Amino acid sequence: MLEIKNLQAGIENKPILKGIDLSVNAGEVHAIMGPNGSGKSTLASVLAGRDGYDVTGGEVLLQDDDLLDLAPEERAREGVFLAFQYPVEIPGVNSAYFLRSAVNEIRKHRGEEELDAMNFLKAVKAKMKELGLSEDFLKRPVNAGFSGGEKKRNEILQMAMLNPKLAVLDETDSGLDIDALRIVADGVNRLKGTDNAQVVITHYQRLLDYIVPDFVHVLYDGRIIKSGDKTLAHELEEKGYDWLIRDAA
Amino acid sequence: MSSATTNETPPAPVEAFAQVEQAGGPLLPLRKAGLARFAERGYPTTNDEDWRFTSLKSLTDLPFLPTLEPLDQALGLADIAEITFGQHDVNRLVFVDGHFSSDLSVISEQTDGVTVTNLSSSLNGLENEIGSLSANDENPFIGLNDAFFTDGALIRIPANGRLSKLVHLVFISTANEAGQAAHIRNWIEAGANAQGTIIESHLSLGQAAASTNVVTETRVNAGANLEHIKFQDQSLNAIHLASLHSELSDDARYAFHSFALGARLSRNNLRMRLAKPGIECVLNGLYMTRANQLADHHMIVDHAAPHCDSHEYFNGILDDQSRGVFHGRIVVQPVAQKTDAKQTNKNLILSDNATANTKPQLEIYADDVKCTHGATIGEMDDDAIFYLRARGLDTKTARRMLMHGFAGEIVDRIQHDGIREELDELVWNRLEGEHHLD
Numbered sequence: 049m050l051e052i053k054n055l056q057a058g059i060e061n062k063p064i065l066k067g068i069d070l071s072v073n074a075g076e077v078h079a080i081m082g083p084n085g086s087g088k089s090t091l092a093s094v095l096a097g098r099d100g101y102d103v104t105g106g107e108v109l110l111q112d113d114d115l116l117d118l119a120p121e122e123r124a125r126e127g128v129f130l131a132f133q134y135p136v137e138i139p140g141v142n143s144a145y146f147l148r149s150a151v152n153e154i155r156k157h158r159g160e161e162e163l164d165a166m167n168f169l170k171a172v173k174a175k176m177k178e179l180g181l182s183e184d185f186l187k188r189p190v191n192a193g194f195s196g197g198e199k200k201r202n203e204i205l206q207m208a209m210l211n212p213k214l215a216v217l218d219e220t221d222s223g224l225d226i227d228a229l230r231i232v233a234d235g236v237n238r239l240k241g242t243d244n245a246q247v248v249i250t251h252y253q254r255l256l257d258y259i260v261p262d263f264v265h266v267l268y269d270g271r272i273i274k275s276g277d278k279t280l281a282h283e284l285e286e287k288g289y290d291w292l293i294r295d296a297a
Numbered sequence: 298m299s300s301a302t303t304n305e306t307p308p309a310p311v312e313a314f315a316q317v318e319q320a321g322g323p324l325l326p327l328r329k330a331g332l333a334r335f336a337e338r339g340y341p342t343t344n345d346e347d348w349r350f351t352s353l354k355s356l357t358d359l360p361f362l363p364t365l366e367p368l369d370q371a372l373g374l375a376d377i378a379e380i381t382f383g384q385h386d387v388n389r390l391v392f393v394d395g396h397f398s399s400d401l402s403v404i405s406e407q408t409d410g411v412t413v414t415n416l417s418s419s420l421n422g423l424e425n426e427i428g429s430l431s432a433n434d435e436n437p438f439i440g441l442n443d444a445f446f447t448d449g450a451l452i453r454i455p456a457n458g459r460l461s462k463l464v465h466l467v468f469i470s471t472a473n474e475a476g477q478a479a480h481i482r483n484w485i486e487a488g489a490n491a492q493g494t495i496i497e498s499h500l501s502l503g504q505a506a507a508s509t510n511v512v513t514e515t516r517v518n519a520g521a522n523l524e525h526i527k528f529q530d531q532s533l534n535a536i537h538l539a540s541l542h543s544e545l546s547d548d549a550r551y552a553f554h555s556f557a558l559g560a561r562l563s564r565n566n567l568r569m570r571l572a573k574p575g576i577e578c579v580l581n582g583l584y585m586t587r588a589n590q591l592a593d594h595h596m597i598v599d600h601a602a603p604h605c606d607s608h609e610y611f612n613g614i615l616d617d618q619s620r621g622v623f624h625g626r627i628v629v630q631p632v633a634q635k636t637d638a639k640q641t642n643k644n645l646i647l648s649d650n651a652t653a654n655t656k657p658q659l660e661i662y663a664d665d666v667k668c669t670h671g672a673t674i675g676e677m678d679d680d681a682i683f684y685l686r687a688r689g690l691d692t693k694t695a696r697r698m699l700m701h702g703f704a705g706e707i708v709d710r711i712q713h714d715g716i717r718e719e720l721d722e723l724v725w726n727r728l729e730g731e732h733h734l735d
Contacts, residue, residue: 140702141701153694210689
């Protein structure tokens with residue numbers, strides 16, 4: 049599904065990712081953990097194609113296509129979804145209008161028929177119910193005035209509607225209380241399938257109590273210094289990162 | 298404050314006044330006093346703090362040709378159909394160069410006691426009221442309007458009355474000669490607990506540099522709810538000077554929406570007096586300028602009573618060499634405890650040569666109040682564009698969506714469904730034509 053080979057990237061000549069290798073197969077959930085400043089969010093941004101990052105080496109393949117050659121919208125249409133750490137507030141743009149436009153762009157790209165307003169509403173309302181979002185949500189401007197929890201749930205709602213092949217969740221747990229965390233995690237788990245994959249970026253182990261990863265990777269100073277199964281996350285919870293960083297040094 | 302005009306030769310309006318004086322009439326004292334007010338100060342200059350960003354050179358370079366008599370040539374409905382709204386069953390009053398046109402107007406109001414007419418046809422009793430709400434304003438254009446106004450709308454909704462239909466005031470400038478100056482005066486009064494929606498449109502037929510000077514006095518009595526929409530879409534050579542004076546009483550709700558799309562130079566002075574407790578006052582505006590347009594909104598919201606809310610929301614979309622000016626002054630008098638005043642002005646700059654000037658001014662003399670203000674000037678938000686692109690929308694679509702949203706924030710505050718939808722479409726079509734959109 050996703051093949052990252054020796055990826056190097058930075059901002060303004062400052063290297064941040066210093067050679068990442070990661071292989072994610074369909075049906076898998078990978079967690080990427082690491083202390084602040086290790087490059088986790090940079091990795092998410094580079095995968096989604098955010099401006100301002102220079103890729104200086106390596107490659108990223110999504111089902112054998114070179115992802116780094118594509119514009120952000122093309123990546124999205126190919127099935128990459130980034131759940132933002134800080135979803136952007138867009139006053140004046142109606143949530144329903146925005147989401148239907150996005151869904152239809154992606155359906156068009158896949159050669160599927162566009163959803164009309166009725167069918168879109170039917171589909172979105174079912175997903176909203178699962179995520180505990182009230183119906184007035186659709187009438188509100190995108191993320192504007194939303195609470196932290198609402199913004200994160202909105203990300204998961206978009207993800208559910210866009211049905212990506214590869215979902216990258218960037219610190220989706222930050223700012224959530226335990227109930228909201230459970231709702232968000234349930235939403236993510238419902239989307240898990242044999243034909244898609246999820247990369248969950250998190251600072252804390254607690255999210256991984258709810259979204260159980262097949263693999264856990266520790267990112268430090270732009271490199272993956274340790275990979276393991278879910279028990280690695282528990283080990284990190286107990287012992288912190290220092291022992292790994294010492295080993296890596 | 299000083300006025301820098303030197304009057305060695307009398308300004309053109311003083312000379313032109315002879316004809317008004319000759320005509321006489323019950324308003325002559327008001328007119329004379331107005332002319333004196335104007336003559337004392339002359340046209341404002343950029344040395345006046347209130348006109349710092351707005352040069353009137355494009356006006357003062359013109360001859361002063363007040364349209365004291367109606368045009369000979371009669372206009373037909375077909376002449377105005379293209380340039381104005383037409384899809385609503387309304388009471389429509391049409392004025393051409395400041396003169397009422399009964400042929401173009403349709404008054405079919407159903408509610409008893411409602412007055413929807415032209416001011417000059419039913420002045421009885423209003424002689425002493427006209428000018429009462431604008432009297433304390435130093436703006437010389439009010440004096441000029443007092444002296445030269447020919448006509449305007451008179452709308453009175455009785456206590457507990459409700460306009461059965463929208464009232465649409467259409468002001469047309471024929472603009473076939475540079476310097477033509479229409480002077481329009483409106484009086485609007487909503488009785489206690491009355492309700493209604495009024496829209497005024499200002500449009501040009503020709504392309505000459507004609508000016509419009511409109512003064513509107515609005516009294517919103519206790520418990521009344523008045524929505525007032527202004528749509529200014531004059532030619533890019535026009536000069537539009539407007540002054541709105543609203544006095545609001547107990548628990549009144551007044552929303553004024555300003556859409557400034559046209560005119561080379563437009564200036565909207567908004568003066569709100571919140572005289573009694575429990576008032577909610579919303580000033581909401583969108584200006585969209587291009588070429589060498591200048592759109593100026595200058596407001597004073599005077600909180601003179603406790604427990605009142607006032608909100609000002611102004612968004613500007615500025616292209617080419619155009620300029621947007623916002624001046625928002627909020628005065629909270631010592632008595633006005635529990636005031637809740639909010640003000641925002643956001644400017645979206647589409648060209649390197651466009652300018653926005655924004656000046657919030659809060660004067661708070663009470664201690665138990667909530668007052669906030671914020672202003673932004675900038676290009677389109679890159680984070681927002683990336684967010685939309687990351688959901689599959691291309692850059693062009695993303696930029697359009699953001700711009701539509703930026704304008705939509707203002708349009709969405711219109712309560713009247715039909716007008717909101719029509720203006721939304723109109724604004725959107727106009728934005729689609731922006732050459733710097735992509």
